[in-house]
Amino acid sequence: MMYIFFMKLICAPMATLSHPAFRFLIEKFAGCDEYFTEMINAPSLINAGPFEKFYVETVPVPEKLVFQLTGKNAESMAIASEILCEKECKGIDLNMGCSAPEIERSGAGISWMLKPLEETENLVRLVKKSIENSGKDIRLSAKIRLGSENFTDESFFSFCDMLVSSGVQAITVHPRTKKEKYRDKPKYIYVQKLCERFKNENIEIFANGDVKDFSSYKEVLKICPSVSGVMIGRALVQKPWLCSLLKRTESEENPSIEIDFLSLALDFIDDVKRFQPPEFYKTRLQRFFSYFCDNFSFAHYARTSLLNAKSIEETCQRLYEYFEKVPEDRIKRVGL
DSSP states (O other), X not given: OOOOOOSEEEEOOOTTTSSHHHHHXXXXXXXXXXXXXXXXXXXXXXXXXXXXXHHSOOOSOGGGEEEEEEOSOHHHHHHHHHHHHTSOOSEEEEEEOOOOHHHHHXXXXXXXXXXXXXXXXXXXXXXXXXXXXXXXXXEEEEEEOXXXXXXXXXXXXXHHHHHHHTTOOEEEEOOSBTTTTTOSOOOTXXXXXXXXXXXXXXXXXXXXXXXXXXXXXXXHHHHOTTOSEEEEOHHHHHOXXXXXXXXXXXXXXXXXXXXXXXXXXXXXXXXXXXXXXXXXXXXXXXXXXXXXXXXXXXXXXXXXHHHTOSSHXXXXXXXXXXXXXXXXXXEEEEXX
């Protein structure tokens, strides 16, 4: 049985992961329809922090790129949006869903869902005005959760109504509460209800959370048949070819692809060196290999070895050593 493919596949915003080297990696396999950047801090961008230029690099596919913006102050986020509008991109996304304690305490992320509605509405309207003033066709979106633990249907849908009436054109929903983080099963039914709520308006609704393979992807489609797209995060780090294989289910029953894991890893490392500052090398490589090593027969051994490498050169050497010891892991055919 084949599955007809109508929706977008989107790379999630992930700290230390959603950068150019990772986008180049996914593009080797036909890529995603959209790529969200890792969070861009509005004050740091405005003040031209020493590393901000690396967060706003648009290669290799600026036409697919969505800048995700975070901050605690509406005015600074509007000014940061003006700066981002100077670059080629698909859109600007407002982070209203990050529930990391340090982000929430700062007044950013999910705090925007918990503040008085008029305060968040002011943020959206100011950013929308910045985009409109640029004269460019740049989409405004928001990434949200369900809200706090005591959220109600009324509070959630009222918040989404405010977003749309204030100018948001796309909403990504991670259907868990603030405290659930990645625990418990996502409540996808809220994504479908949101699709139905805005079915007569030109609003894109994306589902996010726990999509890691064909089975979980089909589950989302079953519960959310009207969704505009599915956002995938950590599973893409382990399997950068995942979106390509999901797209191929349109014409193939059991798509597969041959992967040279050593060459793929080395290409990624080369691109990290090309597009990231030396200060970022360690965190970017560690975060990537913490997931990518799950492809290996001796995943724990490989992960421990690579995460303890003290330089890029040592990381490459340890990769060579692993595949010398386990040559059958280097080239494998993988499917869904």
